[in-house]
Amino acid sequence: xxxxxxxxxxxxxxxxIKKALDRSGAGKILDAGCGEGALVRYLxxxxxxxxxxxxxPATVSRARQSTAEGEDVRWLCTTFEDFxxxxxxxxxxxxxxxxxxxxxxxALRKAKELLRPGGRLLAVGLAAPSGPGDWALECxxxxxxxxxxxxxxxxSSEELGLSVSYxxxxxxxxxxxVRRELPGAKLRSGLYYRWLLQWTK
Numbered sequence: 001x002x003x004x005x006x007x008x009x010x011x012x013x014x015x016x017i018k019k020a021l022d023r024s025g026a027g028k029i030l031d032a033g034c035g036e037g038a039l040v041r042y043l044x045x046x047x048x049x050x051x052x053x054x055x056x057p058a059t060v061s062r063a064r065q066s067t068a069e070g071e072d073v074r075w076l077c078t079t080f081e082d083f084x085x086x087x088x089x090x091x092x093x094x095x096x097x098x099x100x101x102x103x104x105x106x107a108l109r110k111a112k113e114l115l116r117p118g119g120r121l122l123a124v125g126l127a128a129p130s131g132p133g134d135w136a137l138e139c140x141x142x143x144x145x146x147x148x149x150x151x152x153x154x155x156s157s158e159e160l161g162l163s164v165s166y167x168x169x170x171x172x173x174x175x176x177x178v179r180r181e182l183p184g185a186k187l188r189s190g191l192y193y194r195w196l197l198q199w200t201k
Contacts, residue, residue, distance in 0.1 A: 008155050009149070009193060010124060012191075017122055024091070029050050032053055032083070033097070037052050053076045053079075063075050081103075081110070089114060090114045091116060092122065095122070095125065097126060124190070126194060141189075141193070145192050185197060
């Protein structure tokens with residue numbers, strides 16, 4: 001595992017992802033929307049095979065420069081839609097702030113196809129508040145989130161040169177999609193304006 005050289009609202013959940021994957025014993029892991037590869041490097045461990053994909057050539061080039069490809073790490077410049085792998089060949093598929101860049105329904109369905117029985121789908125996502133409950137939560141987490149951001153000197157995705165989209169779905173859309181596509185999934189809100197999803201095939 002490589003120590004992170006930065007912190008932001010996405011990296012805040014890397015330990016959560018690592019803990020979930022360590023518990024499941026995941027060996028073959030796909031990071032769909034890997035950017036410059038920070039999560040892949042963070043998850044490196046003996047016996048793991050990690051693949052990071054991203055459609056942006058510049059960020060994939062940076063990932064390759066930071067970590068050379070080998071038996072345990074592979075980088076591909078491709079969309080998740082075009083990513084090719086045998087059905088049931090992966091132990092885990094991870095999305096960090098990337099699902100809203102895709103057709104989320106198609107992405108979740110493809111992830112399910114790629115996972116082996118018992119495989120894990122993990123996602124850290126963004127959504128706009130959909131109702132009074134969501135707005136109340138948004139208000140409650142503003143101050144602690146800002147405090148954490150200041151204390152940790154967060155570096156935004158823009159500062160890191162990563163692709164950013166602010167076209168977020170509504171949280172009600174996310175809940176409905178998860179209920180429909182991932183029965184039994186665990187979906188909850190995180191402190192840093194993110195929702196967290198776990199599902200086992």
